[in-house]
Amino acid sequence: MSTENTPDTAELERLREHNKQLLSELKAERAANKAAQDGLQAAQAAEKQWRERWYSLEVSAPLEADLRGAAAGPWKYLRDTCTELGLLKMEPDSEGIERPTWYDEKGQPANLERGLYEFLCGVFNRTGGDLGHCLRSSGASGSGAHSGAYRPYTPSAPETPKGATPSVTLGLR
Numbered sequence: 001m002s003t004e005n006t007p008d009t010a011e012l013e014r015l016r017e018h019n020k021q022l023l024s025e026l027k028a029e030r031a032a033n034k035a036a037q038d039g040l041q042a043a044q045a046a047e048k049q050w051r052e053r054w055y056s057l058e059v060s061a062p063l064e065a066d067l068r069g070a071a072a073g074p075w076k077y078l079r080d081t082c083t084e085l086g087l088l089k090m091e092p093d094s095e096g097i098e099r100p101t102w103y104d105e106k107g108q109p110a111n112l113e114r115g116l117y118e119f120l121c122g123v124f125n126r127t128g129g130d131l132g133h134c135l136r137s138s139g140a141s142g143s144g145a146h147s148g149a150y151r152p153y154t155p156s157a158p159e160t161p162k163g164a165t166p167s168v169t170l171g172l173r
Contacts, residue, residue, distance in 0.1 A: 055097070063100045070117040070135060078134040085131065087123060 067075040082088040086107065090098040102110035102119065105127050112119050117135070124131045 059097070059099055066116045069115075070120055072134060072136040081130055081134045082120070085129070087120075 063079075064075060067078050071078040079088065085105075087103055087105070087110070089101050089103065091101045093099050102112060102116070104110050104119075105123050110119055120131065120135055121138070124135060
């Protein structure tokens with residue numbers, strides 16, 4: 001046998017030790033990578049939760065409050081009707097966040113200075129249609145019903161005729 005082709009045992013042991021060291025470093029890096037990926041996923045889930053919460057408070061809740069103030073029934077029915085008629089569109093703003101945008105029956109941006117209810121009443125008066133079924137009453141029907149404000153009944157004291165003195169009973173007869 002030739003001794004020229006056999007590797008030196010010391011060199012072989014050094015390479016084996018170096019290989020073990022590289023494998024342990026690889027395992028450590030993989031574990032660190034896995035931990036970083038888990039942290040990233042947790043952070044993304046938390047970000048998504050906070051974005052949904054912010055959207056609910058800043059966009060959905062004000063829209064719902066406006067629609068509740070104008071709706072005769074469930075506010076979602078009014079929202080769906082306005083969406084079908086093209087009056088309400090959810091459009092992205094400069095940051096890519098969808099926000100409600102109101103349009104009139106001609107597709108022009110709506111003037112909401114007098115409020116959403118007045119705008120929707122104006123659109124209904126000009127176009128008619130299903131929108132009238134969704135809007136609350138103005139209280140001007142002439143039926144004697146109270147308009148939107150609740151006034152509790154306050155009974156008045158019975159009146160005594162003029163000139164008559166109230167009878168005083170001081171006991172049983």
